[in-house]
Amino acid sequence: MQLYKDQTLKVTNSLTGKKEVFNPVNEGHIGMYVCGPTVYSNVHLGNCRTFMSFDMIFRYFKHLGYKVRYVRNITDAGHLVDDAEEGEDKIAKKARLEQIEPMEVVQRYTVDFHNILEQFNFLPPSIEPTATGHIIEQLEIIKEILKKGFAYEVNGSVYFDVKKFNESFDYGKLSGRKLEDMIANTRELTAQSDKKSPQDFALWKKAEPQHIMRWPSPWGDGFPGWHLECTAMSTKYLGETFDIHGGGMDLKFPHHECEIAQAEASNGNSPVNYWLHANMLTMNGKKMAKSTGNNILPGEIFSGNNAILSKPFIPSVVRFFMMQAHYTSILDLSNDALLASEKGFNRLIDALDNMSGLETGVNTDFNVADWKxxxxxxxxxxxxxPILIANLFEAVKHINLIKEGKENITLSDKELLQQTMNSFVFDVLGLENKNDGHQDSDKLQGVVELLIQLRNDARGNKDFATSDKIRDQLLAMGIQLKDGKEGTTFSIS
RNA sequence: GGCAUCGUGGCCGAGUGGCUAGGCGCAGCUCUGCAAAAGCUUGUACAGCGGUUCGAAUCCGCUCGAUGCCUCCA
Known part of the structure; x- marks a missing residue:
């Protein structure tokens, strides 16, 4: 099903700042690269939002019938704690603090990352490469950049020469910065630096004797710079120019800017046609970040074990909450917002469950094809x-009206409605039916049904003291009775 | 300080020149022994001040406020 032939997709391209019609390099195929996590601590909910945005984008591409190669890396080396010349990397620091091997750190938090994403019902990427698995590719790019004259070696480290690069290319075109402004605004560096200019960034860093993560290179033992791995891995798996590069807004500068520079310096090509940036998840109005401690872990949401939460929330509710905001907007997390999303989500899923039982007739009271x-x-x-979800709720309203016999639907429209709703809710948004797979034990079902019978007997005898006692005490245990036209049902929270 | 982004009804959150999403809450109604649950119905809001325009929440300017990046960060 090549739906993409009938649909015109527009995307906001950070490179131009405009919404543009999306046309892939090769018809029917999409190459997409997304900057993955640095695995030196547990993935927090803010990280998850970015990946979830691109999961949704990946899902929609697939739904449209594109063949997508989706590459999302794992950064397991090379990111420095700060810009100081001593430059310990985060994973090495964590390894030192916990007295374990750096690769143990990497393993531990990679497993955590996968575990959380699975709970959120993420589709796995096509390729999930690691930085340490691509040291050779990174070295090759450094050699190429050196050969082209856009980098220089000092004391066993190699730096990218931003000024030199800017003479032939445009450094800052993604983030809207001008090199002259950046130079003018640079404060004097007090620490002595090997860099010719503060804007220069490391391609290769010399490893000090105490540095654990190190690899041999033509310039001595060291480790790759912060931005190089993404250039190496995206080029290797997607080519010198590919369709989509995504990541969090906070990576736009300098990380993505440097990626462009590295690619252009090494092979002359602008690497990416469409840059997509997902916006930040905030908490208390401030960006979530590992470094500041202003963050919440997915596990805390699922268990309700956090001071800002009044109760636990299932992964799909969190996903639904995030999908209610546009991926380019800042979204603020709060208990109230999650509660509101939970109610809306339940209403949506309940309507979905009711669809198959709808009675059909000879006409339909709304235009299903237009709605689709x-x-x-x-x-x-x-x-x-958010607009998609608004449309889904439009359908929910009709489903409920049809269920109550106030509107009609034909069999073919019902099938179209069902198929479309399922596609968007489950395939594209990646939500899961909370009612599936959580069957409570037969015994519990039987016990509650017995109590419902006893209550109904009491009600028949107008013994409301007994019937209300059954109802209220069950509710106190988290079992809610729902009296409807066709009898009493119950839900267990 | 520099460069950006944003400020929408009680809350969350779309929209970007006229036709004014959606969710939650509140209220009303239906149902019910009473409730709850469920369903239906209902909201003319766009930080402030000027300007452009027949017409602006939407464009321009200024003011105020918030956030992000400029150092690792999704």
Whole structure:
């Protein structure tokens, strides 16, 4: 199903600052690279938001019938704690603090990352390469950049020469910065530096004797610079120019700017046609970050074990909450917002469950085909999931009205509605039906049904003291009875 | 300090020149022994001040406020 032939997708390209019609390099195929996590601590919810945005984008591409190669890396080396020349890297620091091997750190938090993403129902990327697995590729790029004259070696380290690069290319085109401004605004560096200019960045850092993570190179033992791995891995798996590069807004500068510079310096090509940036998840109005401690772990949300939460929330509710905001907007996390999303999510899923039982008739009271296209229009407009969800609730309203016999639907429209709803809710948004797979034991079911019978007997005898006691005490245990036209049902929270 | 982004009804959150999403809450109604649950119905809001325009939440300017990046960060 090559739906993409019938749909015109527009994306916000950070490189131009505009919404542009999306056309891949090779028709029907998409190469997408997303900067993954540095695995030196547990992934927090803010990290998850970015990856979830691109998971949704990946899902929509697939839904449209594209063949997508989605590469999301694991950074397991090379990111420095700060810009100081001594430059300990984060993973090495964590390894030292915990007195374990750096690769144990990497393993521990990679497993955590995968575990959390699985709970959020992420689709795995096509390739998940690691930085340490691509040292040779990185060395080759450094050699190439040196050969082209855009880098220089000092004391066993290699730096990218930003000024030199800017003479032939445009450094700052992604983030809207001008090199002259950046130079003018640079404070004097007091520490002595090997760099010719503060804007220069490391391609290769010499490893001090105490540095654990090290590899041999033409310039001595060392480790790769912060930005190089993404250039190496994206080029290797997606080519010198590919369709989409994504990542968090906070990576736009300097990380993505440097990636462009490295690629252009080494092979002359602008590496990416469409740069997509996902915006930050905030908490208390401030960006979530590992370094500041202003963050919340997914596990804390699932267990409710955090001071800002009044109760636990299942992964799909969190996903739904995030999908209710556009991926380019800042989103603030709060208990109230999650509670509101939870109610909306439950209403959506309940309507979905009710769809199959709808009675069909000879006419339909709303235009299902038009509604379906509206759903696509929303997604085609830069993946506007909030508008998509608004349309889904439009369908929820009709489903409920049909269920109550106040509106009609034909069999073919019902099938179209069902198929479209399922596609968008489960395939594109990646939500999961909370009612599936959580069957409580038969015994519990039987016990509650017995109590419902006893209560109904009491009600028949107008013994409301007994019937209300059963109802209220069950509720106190988290079992809610729901009296409906066709009898009493219950839900267990 | 420099460069950006944002400020929408009680809350969350779309929209970007006229037709004014959606969710949650509140209220009303239906249902019920009473409730709860569920369902339906309902909201003319766009920080402030000027300007452009027949017409602006939407464009321009200024003011105020918030955030992000400029150092590792999704």
């Amino acid at each position: 296209q509206k759903c696509y229009d929303a997604m085609n407009d830069d993946f506007n999931t």
